[in-house]
Amino acid sequence: MFRRFLSAAATPFRAAATPAMSFPLKKPCKLALIQLATGNDKTANLKHAGEKVAEAASRGANVVVLPECFNSPYGTEYFPKYAEPIPGVTGAHPPESTPSYNTLSALASTHKIYLIGGSIPELDPRTQKLYNTSMTFSPSGALIATHRKVHLFDISIPGKIHFIESEVLSPGMTPTLVDLPEFGLIGIGICYDVRFPELAMLAARKGAFAMVYPGAFNMTTGPVHWELLGRGRAVDNQIYVALCSPARSAEAGYTAWGHSMVIDPYAEVVAVTDETEGIVEWVLTPERITEVRKGIPVTVQRRFDVYADISVVGPTEE
Numbered sequence: 001m002f003r004r005f006l007s008a009a010a011t012p013f014r015a016a017a018t019p020a021m022s023f024p025l026k027k028p029c030k031l032a033l034i035q036l037a038t039g040n041d042k043t044a045n046l047k048h049a050g051e052k053v054a055e056a057a058s059r060g061a062n063v064v065v066l067p068e069c070f071n072s073p074y075g076t077e078y079f080p081k082y083a084e085p086i087p088g089v090t091g092a093h094p095p096e097s098t099p100s101y102n103t104l105s106a107l108a109s110t111h112k113i114y115l116i117g118g119s120i121p122e123l124d125p126r127t128q129k130l131y132n133t134s135m136t137f138s139p140s141g142a143l144i145a146t147h148r149k150v151h152l153f154d155i156s157i158p159g160k161i162h163f164i165e166s167e168v169l170s171p172g173m174t175p176t177l178v179d180l181p182e183f184g185l186i187g188i189g190i191c192y193d194v195r196f197p198e199l200a201m202l203a204a205r206k207g208a209f210a211m212v213y214p215g216a217f218n219m220t221t222g223p224v225h226w227e228l229l230g231r232g233r234a235v236d237n238q239i240y241v242a243l244c245s246p247a248r249s250a251e252a253g254y255t256a257w258g259h260s261m262v263i264d265p266y267a268e269v270v271a272v273t274d275e276t277e278g279i280v281e282w283v284l285t286p287e288r289i290t291e292v293r294k295g296i297p298v299t300v301q302r303r304f305d306v307y308a309d310i311s312v313v314g315p316t317e318e
């Protein structure tokens, strides 16, 4: 199951096999990706995120996305210090212990937007485990989904980059599909999750119109893989893909690649920025999905007599 759904509108993962998905998106949806400049001061990061979310909302965004670890520097040494519990996921918590949740909820309700709050280091007080977790809020400020990064970023390229998230983080155990009732379903992944086609495939096969990945690629992998992976997930599934990075900072221990982008269902990069702070916007339309799927009808040409239907097999239980 997609067990991290929190909304009544949640769609069980083991729904009937995907129906024809001609209209996964119900109406045009303006998406804004905030390539946020962040630093070491959590309070300042939250305030600045608020300013940029307000800016995106004032330009008519329906769905606003923040980057991975938007409230914290990206590094295993920082996660324990910046981690917070998430109300509703691990019970009730005093407001002073959940500033990121409070800020995101208030921003979503003030601006009447869906807010995919990048990710934050999450502390589960029941187990003392830490996760890299994305929260999604509805326009009423309700938390409607959380996604704990399923694939932890454990890589070692000699002389280039060594990063082992699993030294301090635990992996999430479920894919995440969130229902935005006016628009449709969106799948959420975090950064390294984009390297695993299965999450996007599962979401698309369940009817998602987009995969959204808050992410922070780096100066080694970013130039070669960031766009390639995003376009791969888009062309495989004929869905929109959004990649939302922090802005690059010369002072940060981890140098983010930047280049937040929106990719359309034909795998074209339709909106992109450089490495500096900025907002990437695009209006996602049902017509574009329909046009692409009509022209290249892979969504109805699959051969489940030759290979398994992953969306019916589904993920293993936690």
Ligand SMILES: NC(=O)CC(=O)C(=O)O
Pocket: 152, 153, 190, 191, 192, 193, 195, 215, 216, 217, 218, 221, 222, 225
């Ligand atoms: N930071 C990540 O999770 C992933 C990344 O940078 C990469 O896959 O490369």
